[in-house]
Amino acid sequence: MNQVIRDKLSLLPKQPGCYLMKDYRGTVIYVGKAKILKRRVHSYFIGKHNPKTEKLVSQIADFTFIVTASNVDALILENNLIKNYHPKYNILLKDDKSYPYIKITDERNPRLIITRQVSKDKGKYFGPFPNVSAANETKALLDRLYPLRRCPLTARRPCLYYQIGRCIGCCAREVSEEEYRQVTRKIVHFFHGGFRAVARKLKEEMREASDRLDFEKARDLHDLISCIEATMDRQSINNLDFVDRDVFGFAFQKSWLCVQVFHIRCGKLIQRAASFFPVYAEPETGIRTYLGQFYLGNRHIRPKEILMPELDDDKTIQEFLGIRLIHPKRGTKKNLVQMACQNARIALQNKLSLSKLESTGIKN
Secondary structure (H helix, E strand, O other): OOHHHHHHHOOOOOOOEEEEEEOOOOOEEEEEEEOOHHHHHHHOOOOOOOHHHHHHHHOOOEEEEEEOOOHHHHHHHHHHHHHHHOOHHHHHHHOOOOOOEEEEOOOOOOOEEEEOOOOOOOOEEEOOOOOHHHHHHHHHHHHHHOOOOOOOOOOOOOOHHHHOOOOOOOOOOOOOHHHHHHHHHHHHHHHHHHHHHHHHHHHHHHHHHHHOOOHHHHHHHHHHHHHHHHHOOOOOOOOOOOOOEEEEEEEEEOOEEEEEEEEEEOOEEEEEEEEEEEOOOOHHHHHHHHHHHHHHOOOOOOOOEEEOOOOOOHHHHHHHHOOEEEOOOOHHHHHHHHHHHHHHHHHHHHHHHHHOOOOOOOOO
16 A cells, blocks of 8 residues: 555545546546445455455556445446446446436326336436336336336237326326326426425325324335335436536635546546645636636636636626536536535645645646
């Protein structure tokens, strides 16, 4: 273990995230995820390992990490990082299947299906889910709450699903486009946070059933609520609108500024970068200068929009860059900005701590 690794190990946070192991050339050779970064990364450098792990560890000269909001976020980010870097020690993961999504199909009589392929069609996608089981459980829940078509359009009689209330019933009656729109809107609302209101309503129904001594009904409702709470931990790494966007987070400490940027392309976080530089005026002045240099050169493709914390004179910055600036107040976009800021804070703290041990000062 070299001194760089020894110093960095002491700075690892006790939070979920992904870590990137690098060799002496700076090439990413392995990407992993962890519920607790400090514990997981430390484990590589203590005790005995199998021969394959020993070979990996022998080639590690440095590592970096990305803090995420949850373990689910780490799982999804790990998948994206492996696809981006193709580390040689992640061969098995590179060949893994993609994560499952739930989709409302773009049909006259739409269906709710599970798919691993996200296409640029007019269908609505939700996910990804960490595994097929979670996707199946969520779909089964939605089939109970907001049934769409389950039967083939060629059905000549009401299907079994319609008879048990799990199909909207185009096999038995004419279903208007407006009725379909109402159901699909409820599903979209469910995924955009409305599931919490559904869970509250079901809890009220469960209490009422219990008061009536209808314990079987109360148990069924309890299982339904547990399913919602277990499967609706929405991750913030992926956005399925295919909009190219950059997410910025900033941290300022001891006259040093760290700018963390996440590059999201086609809905996936494909790359991130942290920059450090001294600030001799107000931090916001340094940020504005950085943004101008970042986009006005030829090294970076301008995205459709930028997500970042609010700054003074944002309108001028937006006009200057020619890119839409968004300061999200809630939802997935806000979570992305918070994650970028959190990583900026941790990266800057680590750089400042390491600078005390390095005679050459702070290095990027």
